[in-house]
Amino acid sequence: MLLSEIIDLLTCEVFAADEGASDVEIEYGCAADLMSDVLAFSRTGAVLLTGLVNVQTIQTAFVAEIRAIVFVRGKKPDPGVIALAKEKKIPLVGTPYSMYESCGILYMKGLRSTMEYAPTMNSRDQTGENG
Amino acid sequence: MVEPFLQSFVIEGSNFYDAGKASTEIKLILKQLGIDSTVIRRVAIATYEAEMNVVMYAQHGILIVEVTPRTIRIVVNDLGPGIPDIELALKEGYSTATEKMREMGFGAGMGLPNIRKNSDEFRIESTVGKGTTVEFTVYIN
Numbered sequence: 001m002l003l004s005e006i007i008d009l010l011t012c013e014v015f016a017a018d019e020g021a022s023d024v025e026i027e028y029g030c031a032a033d034l035m036s037d038v039l040a041f042s043r044t045g046a047v048l049l050t051g052l053v054n055v056q057t058i059q060t061a062f063v064a065e066i067r068a069i070v071f072v073r074g075k076k077p078d079p080g081v082i083a084l085a086k087e088k089k090i091p092l093v094g095t096p097y098s099m100y101e102s103c104g105i106l107y108m109k110g111l112r113s114t115m116e117y118a119p120t121m122n123s124r125d126q127t128g129e130n131g
Numbered sequence: 132m133v134e135p136f137l138q139s140f141v142i143e144g145s146n147f148y149d150a151g152k153a154s155t156e157i158k159l160i161l162k163q164l165g166i167d168s169t170v171i172r173r174v175a176i177a178t179y180e181a182e183m184n185v186v187m188y189a190q191h192g193i194l195i196v197e198v199t200p201r202t203i204r205i206v207v208n209d210l211g212p213g214i215p216d217i218e219l220a221l222k223e224g225y226s227t228a229t230e231k232m233r234e235m236g237f238g239a240g241m242g243l244p245n246i247r248k249n250s251d252e253f254r255i256e257s258t259v260g261k262g263t264t265v266e267f268t269v270y271i272n
Contacts, residue, residue: 035236039176040245044168052236059151060236063158063175065168080148088155 001026001111003068003091006047009105010070010095016082021091024067030114031103035060042066043114049102053077058084058092066090072099133164133271136198142185144211147235150186153194154179157205164198166271174203174269177249180242181207181265187232188212189262204268213259221247221255 004022007014027045032038033052042048044065050057053075061069069085071077071094077085085092095102107113138160140153158175162168178194185192189211197204214220221243228238243265247253250267257263 033236034239034241036180036239036241036245039180040241040248044172054235055148056150056235056237059155059179062155063151063172063179065172 001106001109003047003093005109006068006070006106006111007093009109010093010097010102012070012093012095014091014093015071015077016085016090016092018086018089018091021068024091026067026111028114029103029106029111030066031099038064038066041115046114047106047111049099049106051075051099053081055081055084057081058088058090061090062088068093070095070102072097072102133166133198133200135200136160136164136196138196140194140196142182142189142192142194142207142209144186144188144190144192144209146186147231150183150235151179154182157196160196161198161203166198166203170203170269170271173249174205177246177267177269178205180246181205181267183237184242184263184265185209185211187228187237192262201271202268203271204266206264206266208262208264210262213261213263214255214257215259217255217257 003024026047028043030042030046031049038060042064047068048066049070051072053071068091074096161171189209192209195206219225223244224240226238226240232238251270252268254266
């Protein structure tokens, strides 16, 4: 999925984007407010959906090779955050949708999770036993 | 063949604005040295977690990066409160973070486990009231 599709689907406002940013290919979706979770569970090529709007969001995205950041619930970054995103060349956009809605919209359009849960035979058995 | 490289960085405790600068600079250096991107990502994540630990808990710290043809070694030595129970601190989800740290998106109790997960060799030493040394190595091949 291209970043431009995400911008359209989530009716995003663009805070920082280099020329050609809308053609950035997004392979996975990752949603978290805890940056440690992003570091632990994200993959290269993901878009990060988050409600955390500070410089650590940008530093974390850079370290974890996140391709773009979407701030949810209409949150707006301050100029320092936008400047850092531009410096690191990470597209920064914001959506009025909540985290849950944003994830739902992208998931319905086929964007895969960075951390897909595949139940093992064991856990399925346990679910069965517990009704 | 990767060129040998050695550099140190000073990390200032409680300076959340500059937190991550050393790690992001190291990431760029490793890229310039032509190191594989998967290796760089592992080093960058582990280094960033270690750097954040200094910012969050210590007064200050020194981070040393040493690149040899086969390995990337990071040593982070801090002057800080130390860790009373290292086994506990290595458990995922265990955290002594403050509200301020959580506001910055950290303090989920994933730091040290995440450093260990992303490195091939990992060592930690700590003295309560003095400080902590975290050392980890990522193999280039």
